[in-house]
Amino acid sequence: DIQMTQSPSTLSASVGDRVTITCRASQSISNWLAWYQQKPGKAPNLLIYKASSLESGVPSKFSGSGSGTEFTLTISSLQPDDFATYYCQQYNSYPVTFGGGTKVEIK
């Protein structure tokens, strides 16, 4: 199985900050990577697929990059609505696997 490792597990940031979350795969997954945002008590919401493709309706302040084994999600200017937990997910091969999550907290 492909292991997905996110860092950091918790990130403290201020409104207006640019933040970057990293996701590493235990083997190459090409660009078969998605990012999700999850707020407390809510279902996850797809932000990015194929490593860098922005899902329809998602603000352009979210961007993804990377290929192979290392990927990043960047939020260009953190707003109060962005404080949430973010997950990466590989879909290169079964079983589909998620990273452990990065909680973005208010500093």
Place this chain on the structure above:
Amino acid sequence: EVQLVESGGGLVQPGGSLRLSCAASRFTFSSYWMTWVRQAPGKGLEWVANIKQDGSEEYYVDSVKGRFTISRDNAKNSLYLQMNSLRAEDTALYYCARVGHLYDVSSYFTNWGQGTLVTVSS
């Protein structure tokens, strides 16, 4: 807007069974792979199973193989998860989700329901 509504969760004893349902609407259900993903209380996301548009292919995480069965009824726009031999570690919120975009069957999950809670406890 795509709508997915799960039901069927509840409290069940270890070794028991439960059948989850997911009612889909506002999209052509038969054109998409579908999935179940679960989240244990306070934990991260875990993919459980995928099923092809016509039900001819199914994939499972190892921890549920032989115990869980994903199925669908395209005439009823419904997805199911039959869960047998339930264990305490199956306790989680179970989400159904639509897989990929039309003509892109890659296994990312575009739309999610709100989940149904399964608690396995004596």
